[in-house]
Amino acid sequence: MKHLVLIGQGVEFVLRGLAQEAGDRGYPVTSIDMLTPNWRDKLAGLDQGSFNLVSSAHPYLDARSYREFHGRAADIMSLPEFVSRFQPVNTFYAPHDLQSPIKEDEFTALKYFDALFMPNDAYWFLGQFTRVIDTGWVKWPRDMRFEPIERDLVFVVSDAPKLVRCGPSYIQEHFAPILQMQPKVIVPIFADAESLVEFFSRDGCTVEVSNDCTLALATSKAVISNGLSSVVLEAAALQKPTLCVTDPLQEVQSQRDAFGSISQVRVTDALAGSEWLTNIVSGKHMPNFTDLQIHSADWDLIFQTISDGK
8 A cells, every 4th residue: 555645734634534544444644734834854754656645735825825815924835846846656636625625726736636536526527627536525534414412503713814813803893793692613723823712712602723623513503604614515514504604804795606595504794693593593493404415425435546546
């Protein structure tokens, strides 16, 4: 078995389940989060052409574009540079984002991949660039569709660095009715996470800092997020009533275009959204549900593809 290298950044590294499954099957595995200092040291003992690569990162994201978007420096290497420098035997893509698994301006990067591990069969049209396989979503290592074990409201924070830059008064202005419901708040791991933890804790919310919210979504009563977040689609795919909070950081029409056709998603401001959620939690209302046809990962298919190299 060839060594398996898995790469991504922060919340966009969704390959932990794949890493565990690979280890269980006897593969040597190296997982790399490029937001971790000195990540290059993990590759020091690997020869060029000695491993297969799976990436969950936007292929063209590099240090310059990361700094422009997030306002801070990070040692991020784009997929083309990584492939050129380390020369994996085969390269595969497993998207981290259900909302936009691959962007149109990334289509030219698909030539670097031997196959795409896509969450459902909706992406057949990418077959003009490379092989497309409906493997289910790698972030779901098992069947995640089960009844809540707790009645939590879960608020998964999106656009966290932007919220930090906007400051506490902005968050209070646009999210106060939601915070008064005291949801469990999940903040991604990033440099300024503690400032958000301090703010949300002040309102009496339980706050967790984590890059993996899937179990919290699956065991929740209802889900809250903001922005154009993949979390909204993941929660909806888990058949959870999901509130996408509108605020000036994101164009409202973009949110409605992305999520408005899904029965269990409500795109609205925090005040109207809190009233909707109150009725759901109290049992007075439950929305209809749209089946998004997303299923858990088919590990046998994924590892057969990796072994075949095509």
